[in-house]
Amino acid sequence: MSLNKVILIGRLANDPESKVVDNAENTTFRLAVTRNYTPKGKDKPEVDFIPVSLWRSNAKFAFNHYTQGCQVYVVGSLENYSYDTENGKVFGYRINGTETGFAGGKKSDGDEKKDDAPKTADNQMQSKEDMGFTPMPMDFNDDLPFNMN
Numbered sequence: 001m002s003l004n005k006v007i008l009i010g011r012l013a014n015d016p017e018s019k020v021v022d023n024a025e026n027t028t029f030r031l032a033v034t035r036n037y038t039p040k041g042k043d044k045p046e047v048d049f050i051p052v053s054l055w056r057s058n059a060k061f062a063f064n065h066y067t068q069g070c071q072v073y074v075v076g077s078l079e080n081y082s083y084d085t086e087n088g089k090v091f092g093y094r095i096n097g098t099e100t101g102f103a104g105g106k107k108s109d110g111d112e113k114k115d116d117a118p119k120t121a122d123n124q125m126q127s128k129e130d131m132g133f134t135p136m137p138m139d140f141n142d143d144l145p146f147n148m149n
Contacts, residue, residue, distance in 0.1 A: 004077040006095050008033055009103045011071050013049050018063040027059035028052065029066065031074060031095075051094040052076075058100050071104035 010033035018027045030049045038045045052074050054062050066072060076097035082089050 005075070006078050007073070007075050008050065008052075008095065009071065009073045010034070010050070012066055012068050015068045016063045016066050018059065024055055025059040025063075027054045027063045028094075029062070031072070051092075052097050053079075053094050054097045054100060058097060062100060065102075070102065073099075073101055073103040075099040 008031055010031040013030040013032045016027045016029040018025060020026070029052055031052050033048050033050055035045045035048065054074075062072075074095055074097045076095045076099070078093060079096045080091065080093045082091045084090075
């Protein structure tokens, strides 16, 4: 058994670029993802710039709606590749995204706008129930095996 799944939330480091490859729309961009720790001697965390490739409807959505600086999520798999050049073989990696959507508003003066329900690549607003959340009854504390207080 094997598993290759990547889930990222970050900000676009550049505007998306689009092209057609084998009759399918392809959009690429770099996603700036902040690490969860700050190295010794530094005052802020390091940032990784991760190449992302989206196809078909995800590619169209990203190209039409994403701009540099907007916060998005990408779900996909890690893909490595290589090609030959005059100076030898070049190796690289990218995220082959299968799902994407907005994860927050565009950064402006340190403030972020937040939507109650995120938009996804199929451009539908998702309700909390659609995202897997179950509404809790007001008296849910009675059913818990521990004390919430």
